[in-house]
Amino acid sequence: MVEDNGGALIHARALTKRFGTFTAVDAVDFDVRRGESFGFLGPNGAGKSSTMRMIGCVSPVSEGTLRVLGMDPGTDGPKIRARLGVVPQEDTLDVELTVRENLLIYGRYFDLPRSVVRERADRLLEFVQLDHRANERVDPLSGGLKRRLTIARALVSEPELLLLDEPTTGLDPQARHAVWDRLYRLKQQGVTQVLTTHYMDEAEQLCDRLVVMDNGKIVAEGTPRDLIVRYSTREVLEVRLPAANATAALAHLDGAADRVEVLPDRVLLYTHDGEEALSAVHALGVQPESALVRRSTLEDVFLHLTGRTLVD
């Protein structure tokens, strides 16, 4: 049954996923609208992938409401999956087959006629710039090429909604930019995208709107810019202090910024005007070893919200 959720492609209320006594996703609410790029941002183990697997109709919902394309994943899984494209966290390619054969075999899962799949395969390989390697076996290809092939494969069924679980984790900078470029083009073509990432630059590049998850809960929601404005300052001054008089100097820095964060190797001063803060630091008689003024990024927001403790 198709329901109207105000045009939302994905509609989640109090969505929960439990594994035994462990709660991976804890009553989250979110809506993803048609045509937007929506991100789940969070440290490892925050519940991003569990949420994605429920949206992808491969992991049953423990509690709460989830509607994908207006349907219930519990009863209409195959119908929903027919309209989704999935780029999983780990590549699931047929490594014995060639690049092109991977698209042909995948298209058949969707019951697309062979001629249609062949035509789309050629077009998609060109789109991800793999056409010149179409007849090579997948196994020896680099991680970046495999990732692009996985994206092409997810597009064989011409999905309305593309789910990307950590699309560029483990790739080198060139490969990441190549993937981002293709995802941006897809967005321009109107493909709705939902992605998870723990890279802030990726979220800033790709997401119109995102939620920050931590310990299974959504701790913040908004556009990348919104979040920076709300949870950080305009600029950040990073200073390194000489070890000898660092402790003494720290006591004075407090007045120079809205918020001061002391890290093992440097001190961050969150402020509206970094240069002014630096002058204030100098005026206090503190001589930093080095000082850097930069704009606030999503990373500052992220670390502010989820803490700096290493999560395993």
Add this chain to the structure above:
Amino acid sequence: MSSPAVRSLQSWAYRYKRTWRGSAVSSVLQPVLFLAAMGLGLGSLVNRGHTGALGGVRYIVFLAPALLAAAAMQTAVMESSWPVMAAVKWLKTYDAMLATPLRVRDLLAGHLTWIGMRVLMVCSIFLVVMALFGAIQSPEAALLIPVGLLTGLAFAAPVAGYAVTLERDSGLTALFRFGVIPMFLF
């Protein structure tokens, strides 16, 4: 239009079409070697004595159907152990399939049917090699094929069920060492 289970089956056939050479060679070599070594080699010693216990036929004629059944079992266990575990854990072929309209039951039906087809291939080749060795005396020997298929499926389903539950493949090694090989030898 084809049913989801048929599409899952087709994918295994498609993979096999591109990687069949190795397994085809062993499908022919295995019956040739066993029939030559045990049927003819060992048989030449057995045939010198009283063959009354063999029902009056040559040893190779007596032995060959058992070797075919054993080949059916081995093929079925082989195809339903490592390939199934790889599809779950290493290559994640099942994960890829489950992201599409295919359901778990389609994967099961398709893969088991494919293993059955592999058993049929192995049994058919075996029967032809038996004929070349002169080990067939009656047209009823063709019944070996359905018998081999049933034998294979009787092993394939539980072994596949076992393989999906494993965390490491040492369980499969043990299955061969303490299950399949003793059953073949004794």
